[in-house]
Amino acid sequence: MSHYQKPPELYDGLRLHQNENTGGCSPKVIEALAKMRPDQIGFYPPYAAATEAVAKYLNVATDRITLTNGLDEGIMALAVAYLRASIGGPRLEAIVPEPAFEIFRFDTAVAGGRLVQVMPRPEFVFPLDEVLAAITPQTRVVFLTNPNNPTGVGMPLDAIRTIARRVPPGGVVFVDEAYAEFAGESFIPHLDAFPHVIVGRTFSKAFGLAGLRIGCLVGAPQTVDALRRAIPVYSVNVAAVVAVQAALADLDYLRTYLQEVADSKQLLYAACDRLGLRYYRSRSNFVLVCAGDRIDTLVKGAFDKGIYLRDRSTEPGCAGCIRIGAGIVEHTLRCVAVMEEVLCGVR
Secondary structure, three states: OOOOOOOOOOOOOEEOOOOOOOOOOOHHHHHHHHOOOHHHHHOOOOOHHHHHHHHHHHOOOHHHEEEEOHHHHHHHHHHHHHHOOOOOOOOOEEEEEOOOOHHHHHHHHHOOOEEEEEOOOHHHOOOHHHHHHHOOOOEEEEEEEOOOOOOOOOOOHHHHHHHHHHOOOOOEEEEEOOOHHHHOOOOHHHHHHOOOEEEEEEOOOOOOOHHHOOEEEEOOHHHHHHHHOOOOOOOOOHHHHHHHHHHHOOHHHHHHHHHHHHHHHHHHHHHHHHHOOEEOOOOOOEEEEEOHHHHHHHHHHHHHOOEEOEEOOOOOOOOOEEEEEOOOHHHHHHHHHHHHHHHHOOO
Protein backbone atom coordinates (compact mmCIF):
# COMPACT_ATOMS: atom_id res chain seq x y z
CA MET A 1 0.00 0.00 0.00
CA SER A 2 1.61 3.24 -1.15
CA HIS A 3 -0.72 5.71 0.51
CA TYR A 4 -3.38 5.91 3.19
CA GLN A 5 -6.59 4.22 2.11
CA LYS A 6 -9.43 6.12 3.73
CA PRO A 7 -12.33 3.88 4.75
CA PRO A 8 -15.41 4.12 2.51
CA GLU A 9 -17.62 7.15 3.14
CA LEU A 10 -20.26 5.37 5.19
CA TYR A 11 -22.54 7.83 6.97
CA ASP A 12 -25.99 6.22 6.91
CA GLY A 13 -25.28 3.77 9.71
CA LEU A 14 -23.52 3.70 13.07
CA ARG A 15 -19.85 4.61 12.55
CA LEU A 16 -17.86 2.57 15.06
CA HIS A 17 -14.90 2.09 12.69
CA GLN A 18 -13.17 5.50 12.85
CA ASN A 19 -12.68 6.08 16.60
CA GLU A 20 -14.88 9.18 16.38
CA ASN A 21 -17.07 10.70 19.06
CA THR A 22 -20.39 9.41 17.77
CA GLY A 23 -22.23 11.78 20.11
CA GLY A 24 -20.61 14.75 18.41
CA CYS A 25 -19.27 17.95 19.89
CA SER A 26 -20.46 20.05 22.82
CA PRO A 27 -23.59 22.16 22.16
CA LYS A 28 -21.44 25.15 23.04
CA VAL A 29 -19.40 24.49 19.90
CA ILE A 30 -22.54 24.67 17.76
CA GLU A 31 -23.58 27.90 19.48
CA ALA A 32 -20.16 29.45 18.88
CA LEU A 33 -20.13 28.46 15.22
CA ALA A 34 -23.64 29.86 14.73
CA LYS A 35 -22.47 33.24 16.04
CA MET A 36 -19.62 33.59 13.58
CA ARG A 37 -19.64 36.87 11.67
CA PRO A 38 -19.13 37.28 7.92
CA ASP A 39 -15.89 39.15 8.50
CA GLN A 40 -14.48 36.28 10.56
CA ILE A 41 -14.99 33.98 7.60
CA GLY A 42 -13.72 36.56 5.15
CA PHE A 43 -10.48 37.24 7.01
CA TYR A 44 -7.52 34.95 7.61
CA PRO A 45 -7.89 33.36 11.06
CA PRO A 46 -6.18 34.68 14.21
CA TYR A 47 -4.58 31.99 16.34
CA ALA A 48 -3.57 33.71 19.57
CA ALA A 49 -6.78 33.11 21.55
CA ALA A 50 -7.07 29.48 20.47
CA THR A 51 -3.40 28.85 21.24
CA GLU A 52 -3.87 30.35 24.70
CA ALA A 53 -6.93 28.16 25.32
CA VAL A 54 -5.07 25.01 24.26
CA ALA A 55 -1.99 25.95 26.29
CA LYS A 56 -4.13 26.53 29.38
CA TYR A 57 -5.87 23.17 28.93
CA LEU A 58 -2.53 21.36 28.56
CA ASN A 59 -0.89 23.46 31.29
CA VAL A 60 2.02 24.69 29.18
CA ALA A 61 3.28 28.04 27.91
CA THR A 62 1.95 29.23 24.56
CA ASP A 63 5.40 29.12 22.95
CA ARG A 64 5.34 25.34 23.39
CA ILE A 65 2.20 24.97 21.25
CA THR A 66 1.62 25.05 17.53
CA LEU A 67 -1.85 24.42 16.12
CA THR A 68 -2.21 21.99 13.21
CA ASN A 69 -4.89 21.01 10.72
CA GLY A 70 -5.67 17.82 12.55
CA LEU A 71 -2.83 15.89 14.15
CA ASP A 72 -2.19 14.37 10.72
CA GLU A 73 -0.68 17.65 9.50
CA GLY A 74 1.59 17.71 12.53
CA ILE A 75 2.86 14.21 11.77
CA MET A 76 3.59 15.16 8.17
CA ALA A 77 5.39 18.32 9.31
CA LEU A 78 7.51 16.20 11.64
CA ALA A 79 8.45 13.81 8.84
CA VAL A 80 9.32 16.67 6.48
CA ALA A 81 11.37 18.51 9.10
CA TYR A 82 13.40 15.53 10.30
CA LEU A 83 13.56 12.89 7.56
CA ARG A 84 14.67 14.85 4.48
CA ALA A 85 18.23 13.84 3.68
CA SER A 86 20.76 16.29 2.31
CA ILE A 87 21.91 15.69 -1.26
CA GLY A 88 24.41 12.86 -1.22
CA GLY A 89 23.84 12.26 2.49
CA PRO A 90 22.69 9.04 4.17
CA ARG A 91 19.01 8.14 4.16
CA LEU A 92 17.53 9.14 7.50
CA GLU A 93 15.51 6.64 9.51
CA ALA A 94 12.19 6.55 11.34
CA ILE A 95 11.47 3.79 13.85
CA VAL A 96 7.86 2.61 14.14
CA PRO A 97 6.91 0.02 16.79
CA GLU A 98 4.07 -1.99 15.26
CA PRO A 99 1.13 -2.09 15.07
CA ALA A 100 0.79 1.63 14.60
CA PHE A 101 -1.12 4.43 12.89
CA GLU A 102 -0.54 3.87 9.17
CA ILE A 103 0.26 7.55 8.61
CA PHE A 104 3.66 7.08 10.30
CA ARG A 105 4.70 4.72 7.52
CA PHE A 106 3.27 6.76 4.66
CA ASP A 107 4.69 10.10 5.83
CA THR A 108 8.12 8.54 6.31
CA ALA A 109 8.03 7.44 2.67
CA VAL A 110 6.79 10.82 1.43
CA ALA A 111 9.63 12.60 3.24
CA GLY A 112 12.18 10.20 1.74
CA GLY A 113 13.07 8.52 5.03
CA ARG A 114 13.80 4.86 5.62
CA LEU A 115 11.18 3.00 7.64
CA VAL A 116 12.45 0.74 10.44
CA GLN A 117 9.62 -1.38 11.77
CA VAL A 118 9.77 -3.08 15.16
CA MET A 119 7.40 -6.03 15.30
CA PRO A 120 5.07 -6.51 18.29
CA ARG A 121 5.63 -8.74 21.26
CA PRO A 122 2.97 -11.18 22.51
CA GLU A 123 0.04 -9.42 24.18
CA PHE A 124 1.38 -6.17 22.71
CA VAL A 125 3.81 -5.64 25.57
CA PHE A 126 5.87 -2.63 24.53
CA PRO A 127 9.10 -3.86 22.83
CA LEU A 128 11.52 -1.48 24.53
CA ASP A 129 14.65 -3.57 24.02
CA GLU A 130 13.87 -4.03 20.33
CA VAL A 131 13.27 -0.30 19.81
CA LEU A 132 16.57 0.54 21.52
CA ALA A 133 18.38 -2.01 19.35
CA ALA A 134 16.90 -0.42 16.22
CA ILE A 135 18.38 3.03 16.96
CA THR A 136 21.32 3.95 14.73
CA PRO A 137 23.28 7.16 14.00
CA GLN A 138 20.79 7.74 11.14
CA THR A 139 17.71 7.61 13.40
CA ARG A 140 15.90 10.94 13.29
CA VAL A 141 12.39 10.05 14.49
CA VAL A 142 11.04 7.41 16.84
CA PHE A 143 7.27 7.27 16.49
CA LEU A 144 5.51 6.19 19.68
CA THR A 145 1.80 6.03 20.48
CA ASN A 146 0.30 6.15 23.94
CA PRO A 147 -2.28 4.66 24.08
CA ASN A 148 -1.70 2.59 20.98
CA ASN A 149 -3.95 2.51 17.95
CA PRO A 150 -5.25 -0.05 17.04
CA THR A 151 -4.67 -2.04 20.25
CA GLY A 152 -5.70 0.49 22.91
CA VAL A 153 -2.80 -0.72 25.05
CA GLY A 154 -0.74 1.87 26.92
CA MET A 155 3.04 2.08 27.10
CA PRO A 156 5.11 2.93 30.20
CA LEU A 157 6.14 6.57 30.42
CA ASP A 158 9.53 5.37 31.62
CA ALA A 159 10.01 3.65 28.26
CA ILE A 160 9.59 7.02 26.55
CA ARG A 161 12.24 8.51 28.84
CA THR A 162 14.64 5.64 28.12
CA ILE A 163 14.22 5.95 24.35
CA ALA A 164 14.59 9.74 24.51
CA ARG A 165 17.94 9.34 26.25
CA ARG A 166 19.18 7.03 23.49
CA VAL A 167 18.25 8.85 20.28
CA PRO A 168 21.28 10.36 18.52
CA PRO A 169 21.91 14.10 18.23
CA GLY A 170 19.47 15.66 15.79
CA GLY A 171 16.85 13.00 16.47
CA VAL A 172 13.44 13.37 18.14
CA VAL A 173 10.89 11.16 19.81
CA PHE A 174 7.30 11.77 18.75
CA VAL A 175 4.58 10.66 21.18
CA ASP A 176 1.16 10.45 19.58
CA GLU A 177 -1.35 11.12 22.37
CA ALA A 178 -4.51 11.24 20.28
CA TYR A 179 -6.31 9.23 22.98
CA ALA A 180 -4.71 10.75 26.08
CA GLU A 181 -8.00 12.02 27.51
CA PHE A 182 -9.28 8.45 27.78
CA ALA A 183 -6.06 7.19 29.36
CA GLY A 184 -5.83 10.05 31.86
CA GLU A 185 -2.08 10.17 31.32
CA SER A 186 0.31 12.34 29.31
CA PHE A 187 4.01 12.83 28.78
CA ILE A 188 3.54 16.60 28.58
CA PRO A 189 4.45 17.24 32.26
CA HIS A 190 7.84 15.62 31.58
CA LEU A 191 8.78 17.67 28.51
CA ASP A 192 10.96 20.15 30.43
CA ALA A 193 13.54 17.41 30.95
CA PHE A 194 13.31 16.16 27.35
CA PRO A 195 13.53 19.01 24.82
CA HIS A 196 13.80 16.56 21.92
CA VAL A 197 10.45 14.88 22.69
CA ILE A 198 7.38 16.17 20.84
CA VAL A 199 3.84 15.32 21.90
CA GLY A 200 0.97 15.34 19.43
CA ARG A 201 -2.62 15.92 20.54
CA THR A 202 -5.92 16.08 18.68
CA PHE A 203 -9.37 17.45 19.39
CA SER A 204 -11.00 14.97 17.00
CA LYS A 205 -11.57 12.16 19.47
CA ALA A 206 -12.61 13.16 22.98
CA PHE A 207 -13.89 16.60 21.92
CA GLY A 208 -15.79 15.47 18.82
CA LEU A 209 -14.18 17.95 16.41
CA ALA A 210 -12.98 15.46 13.79
CA GLY A 211 -14.88 17.20 11.00
CA LEU A 212 -13.19 20.53 11.71
CA ARG A 213 -9.61 19.15 11.73
CA ILE A 214 -7.67 20.64 14.59
CA GLY A 215 -4.80 19.31 16.67
CA CYS A 216 -1.53 20.57 18.06
CA LEU A 217 2.13 19.79 18.64
CA VAL A 218 3.68 20.37 22.06
CA GLY A 219 7.37 20.60 22.85
CA ALA A 220 10.34 22.79 23.67
CA PRO A 221 10.09 26.18 21.90
CA GLN A 222 13.15 25.59 19.72
CA THR A 223 11.91 22.13 18.72
CA VAL A 224 8.38 23.27 17.92
CA ASP A 225 9.73 26.24 15.98
CA ALA A 226 11.52 23.90 13.59
CA LEU A 227 8.21 22.16 12.90
CA ARG A 228 6.35 25.42 12.29
CA ARG A 229 8.50 25.94 9.20
CA ALA A 230 6.99 22.79 7.69
CA ILE A 231 3.36 23.79 8.38
CA PRO A 232 1.50 25.87 5.78
CA VAL A 233 0.49 29.40 6.74
CA TYR A 234 -3.13 29.63 8.00
CA SER A 235 -3.68 25.88 7.61
CA VAL A 236 -6.10 25.77 10.57
CA ASN A 237 -9.40 27.30 9.46
CA VAL A 238 -11.34 29.88 11.43
CA ALA A 239 -14.24 27.54 12.25
CA ALA A 240 -11.80 25.14 13.93
CA VAL A 241 -10.27 28.06 15.85
CA VAL A 242 -13.69 29.11 17.16
CA ALA A 243 -14.78 25.54 17.88
CA VAL A 244 -11.75 24.48 19.91
CA GLN A 245 -12.14 27.47 22.23
CA ALA A 246 -15.80 26.63 22.81
CA ALA A 247 -15.01 22.95 23.37
CA LEU A 248 -12.32 23.73 25.93
CA ALA A 249 -14.77 25.99 27.75
CA ASP A 250 -17.11 23.03 28.32
CA LEU A 251 -15.07 20.42 30.16
CA ASP A 252 -18.21 19.11 31.85
CA TYR A 253 -19.30 17.84 28.44
CA LEU A 254 -15.91 16.18 28.03
CA ARG A 255 -16.14 14.49 31.43
CA THR A 256 -19.62 13.17 30.62
CA TYR A 257 -18.37 11.66 27.37
CA LEU A 258 -15.35 10.07 29.04
CA GLN A 259 -17.70 8.31 31.45
CA GLU A 260 -19.82 7.08 28.53
CA VAL A 261 -16.69 5.64 26.96
CA ALA A 262 -15.66 3.91 30.18
CA ASP A 263 -19.14 2.39 30.56
CA SER A 264 -19.21 1.35 26.89
CA LYS A 265 -15.92 -0.49 27.18
CA GLN A 266 -17.26 -2.50 30.09
CA LEU A 267 -20.31 -3.41 28.00
CA LEU A 268 -18.07 -4.56 25.14
CA TYR A 269 -15.85 -6.58 27.46
CA ALA A 270 -18.89 -8.33 28.92
CA ALA A 271 -20.31 -9.03 25.46
CA CYS A 272 -17.01 -10.49 24.29
CA ASP A 273 -16.88 -12.73 27.37
CA ARG A 274 -20.37 -14.02 26.57
CA LEU A 275 -19.55 -14.56 22.90
CA GLY A 276 -16.19 -16.21 23.49
CA LEU A 277 -14.24 -13.40 21.83
CA ARG A 278 -10.79 -12.45 23.05
CA TYR A 279 -10.09 -8.74 23.54
CA TYR A 280 -7.55 -6.30 24.95
CA ARG A 281 -8.45 -3.95 27.76
CA SER A 282 -8.23 -0.53 26.26
CA ARG A 283 -7.10 2.88 27.46
CA SER A 284 -8.70 4.48 24.40
CA ASN A 285 -12.21 4.93 23.02
CA PHE A 286 -12.21 1.61 21.19
CA VAL A 287 -11.61 -2.07 21.87
CA LEU A 288 -9.52 -4.45 19.77
CA VAL A 289 -11.44 -7.72 19.55
CA CYS A 290 -9.99 -10.99 18.26
CA ALA A 291 -12.75 -12.69 16.28
CA GLY A 292 -10.49 -15.27 14.66
CA ASP A 293 -12.20 -17.19 11.87
CA ARG A 294 -15.47 -15.38 12.70
CA ILE A 295 -14.11 -12.02 11.62
CA ASP A 296 -15.77 -11.90 8.21
CA THR A 297 -19.08 -13.07 9.63
CA LEU A 298 -19.00 -10.37 12.29
CA VAL A 299 -17.80 -7.47 10.13
CA LYS A 300 -20.09 -8.23 7.20
CA GLY A 301 -23.04 -9.16 9.38
CA ALA A 302 -22.77 -5.91 11.32
CA PHE A 303 -22.32 -3.95 8.09
CA ASP A 304 -25.54 -5.41 6.67
CA LYS A 305 -27.32 -4.13 9.77
CA GLY A 306 -25.89 -0.63 9.47
CA ILE A 307 -23.08 -0.88 12.03
CA TYR A 308 -19.55 -0.33 10.75
CA LEU A 309 -16.60 -2.06 12.43
CA ARG A 310 -12.94 -1.83 11.39
CA ASP A 311 -11.12 -4.93 10.20
CA ARG A 312 -7.52 -4.58 11.48
CA SER A 313 -6.43 -8.13 10.62
CA THR A 314 -3.70 -6.96 8.22
CA GLU A 315 -1.84 -5.02 10.93
CA PRO A 316 1.20 -6.73 12.51
CA GLY A 317 0.13 -8.97 15.37
CA CYS A 318 -3.58 -8.36 14.71
CA ALA A 319 -4.61 -11.39 12.66
CA GLY A 320 -8.34 -11.99 13.03
CA CYS A 321 -8.88 -8.72 14.90
CA ILE A 322 -11.46 -5.98 14.55
CA ARG A 323 -11.57 -2.59 16.23
CA ILE A 324 -14.87 -1.44 17.72
CA GLY A 325 -15.47 2.16 18.73
CA ALA A 326 -16.67 2.64 22.31
CA GLY A 327 -18.48 5.90 22.86
CA ILE A 328 -22.12 6.68 23.61
CA VAL A 329 -23.65 3.85 25.66
CA GLU A 330 -26.80 3.80 23.54
CA HIS A 331 -24.68 3.14 20.47
CA THR A 332 -22.67 0.44 22.20
CA LEU A 333 -25.85 -1.36 23.26
CA ARG A 334 -26.98 -1.36 19.62
CA CYS A 335 -23.63 -2.79 18.60
CA VAL A 336 -23.71 -5.51 21.24
CA ALA A 337 -27.21 -6.55 20.20
CA VAL A 338 -26.08 -6.88 16.58
CA MET A 339 -22.96 -8.81 17.58
CA GLU A 340 -25.11 -11.31 19.46
CA GLU A 341 -27.60 -11.56 16.60
CA VAL A 342 -24.89 -12.10 13.99
CA LEU A 343 -22.83 -14.60 15.97
CA CYS A 344 -25.55 -16.42 17.87
CA GLY A 345 -28.80 -15.74 16.02
CA VAL A 346 -30.09 -13.85 19.08
CA ARG A 347 -32.86 -11.32 18.34
